Amino acid sequence: MGHEGPSSKMKRIWLFIIAITIHNFPEGLAVGVGFGSGDVGAGTSLAIGIGLQNMPEGLAVALPLLGLGYNKWKAVGIATATGLVEPIGGLLGVGMVTAFQPILPLGLAFAAGAMLFVISDEIIPETHSKGKSRTATFGVMIGFIIMMAMDNLLG
Ligand SMILES: [Zn+2]
Numbered sequence: 001m002g003h004e005g006p007s008s009k010m011k012r013i014w015l016f017i018i019a020i021t022i023h024n025f026p027e028g029l030a031v032g033v034g035f036g037s038g039d040v041g042a043g044t045s046l047a048i049g050i051g052l053q054n055m056p057e058g059l060a061v062a063l064p065l066l067g068l069g070y071n072k073w074k075a076v077g078i079a080t081a082t083g084l085v086e087p088i089g090g091l092l093g094v095g096m097v098t099a100f101q102p103i104l105p106l107g108l109a110f111a112a113g114a115m116l117f118v119i120s121d122e123i124i125p126e127t128h129s130k131g132k133s134r135t136a137t138f139g140v141m142i143g144f145i146i147m148m149a150m151d152n153l154l155g
Pocket of ligand 1: 023024053054057115
């Protein structure tokens, strides 16, 4: 990474931002279908789980942009924009439960796969690059435990 030019770094960061934006769509769809199918409990727990994991995702978009020299309002604005596809997916999901319910598992598998790719290709190497690999690993473990616990407690 040290010998990487600024333009290839910028390209990498934008690819990452596009991946996050795309994967937000099925996430929104999942929440929409959850509420739209009439099960408010399922909709609520999905909304909480997906809302929680959106926070580090937003940070993961905003922080590299700051590193590229964007000012903080612009970085926050872009991070917010990547999240806007989520309520769009949500509205579509509520409105067309029967159309989207069958493809939801595929959409969510895609969202999970896209995030795993980004995490493995981008985030983990980045968090390990400044000698903080042990702290970063504990962060992954804690996040994993929280999401697994949520999955079982709320699901
Ligand atoms: Zn996500």
